[in-house]
Amino acid sequence: MISREHLIEMAKTYGTPLYIYQREKIEGQYKKLTNAFKQTPTRFFYACKALSNINVLKIIQKLGAGLDTVSINEVHLGLKAGFAPQQILFTPNCVHFSEIEQAKELGVHINIDNISILEQFGNTYGDSYPIMVRLNPHIMAGGNLKISTGHIDSKFGISIHQLRHIERIVKTTKLNVEGLHMHTGSEIKDVNVFLQGLEIMLDLATHFPNIKYLDLGSGFKVPYAPDEKATDVDLLGQKMHETLVAFKKETGKELEIWFEPGKYLVSESGYFIARVNTVKQTPATVFAGIDTGFNHLIRPMFYESYHHIINLSNPKGVERIYTVVGNLCETDTFCWDRVLNEVREGDYLMFKNAGAYGFEMASSFNSRMRPAEILFSKGKHHLIRKRETLDDLLTNQVEIL
Helix, strand or coil, rough: CCHHHHHHHHHHCCCCCEEEHHHHHHHHHHHHHHCCCCCCCCCEEEEEECCCCCHHHHHHHHCCHHHEEEEEHHHHHHHHHHCCCHEEEEEECCHHHHHHHHHHHHHEEEEEECCCHHHHHHHHHCCCCCCCEEEEEECCCCCCCHEEECCCCCCCEHHHHHHHHHHHHHHHCCCCCEECCCCCCCCCCCCHHHHHHHHHHHHHCCCCCCCCCCEECEEEECCCCCCCCCHHHHHHHHHHHHHHHHHHHCCCCCCCECCCCCCHHHHHHEEEEEEEEEECCCCEEEEEEECCCCCCHHHHHHHHCCCCCEEECCCCCCCCEEEEEECCCCCCCEEEEEEEEECCCCCCCEEECCCCCCCHHHCCHHCCCCCEEEEEEECEEEEEEECCHHHHCCCCCCCCC
8 A cells, every 4th residue: 555645745746636556556466366367277358448547558468468448449549558459358339330340450359249240240251250259147246236237137248048049140150259258247246156157158158169268257346445355366266267177077178268357456556635625514414525526536426336535634633424525516425424534624535446437437527627647656656647737628629709
């Protein structure tokens, strides 16, 4: 963890609000994963939608991971960051066929998640380019409904009940299906959810003779609240190894397992610092109003997610109860009735676990500029994205009056 002194120093140097990422934490999380699954042929593709700053992508690339992308622009970012095409997995949904064609021309792994695109790809390219098929296993999993992607009402993937339809398209168009993919959700604590998904995938794999790998998505839980626990990846790695050994013994096939960790790699590396503008007492509560809002950290409002908050400026102050809110013209509440060390105007509040889906989902709502981003490594801090200015807000606007 970065020391309080370093965090305050960076807040004073670069201003607030401010995102900070610790390189060593990202590297440590990747090492945990590779150690947990070392008994099984496994590849990890970082889900860059969690945090796509090119410096972070370069760190991930140097670790030896691949890159999971969901848009053609993320594919281009990955190539620019130094990933080879075969290190990049493209898993879009609801995109035009032309975007799939662009990915093919770039030479990356392509994951197709609907019958229409599957048929178009087969009719256009036949067996000339290997693909993956994203399936919906109809498993309800994840921290809340908004991040559950494998249930029957989800837009993601082709239903496993449409297997016969998939097989007909593959046979008719001679598609070369090398991999199957599923992703049931995020914030999954129970390793049995992953094992249930693996059993489904192994059963389906027998229907595709060219299968080489199974992609189980990700969804590894990271602890946001102090009493939460992460997914036991060591236990999962052991159980998965046992399942795959049994599968090989029965079928003679050894399949490579792919994962797409995003939040697991970068969430705990991130810190978000804001400054207290005002302390406002009402008959119902005491508001700590800070110099940011859901335009910079949307997770508490969008997902009702918890972020642990620490008063960096007054760590030994008397504990009191506060509702922490932002400065937007909307309700933007970060937490209700949270116990914090006494908050004073001018204090720095730090949000933990802010590395994933923080800056990445930020906007300039209310014409408030996006924050700067800092990389902290080996005791030193480096600016990796400048704070936006008014000129940035006006860029690409065309004045006609």
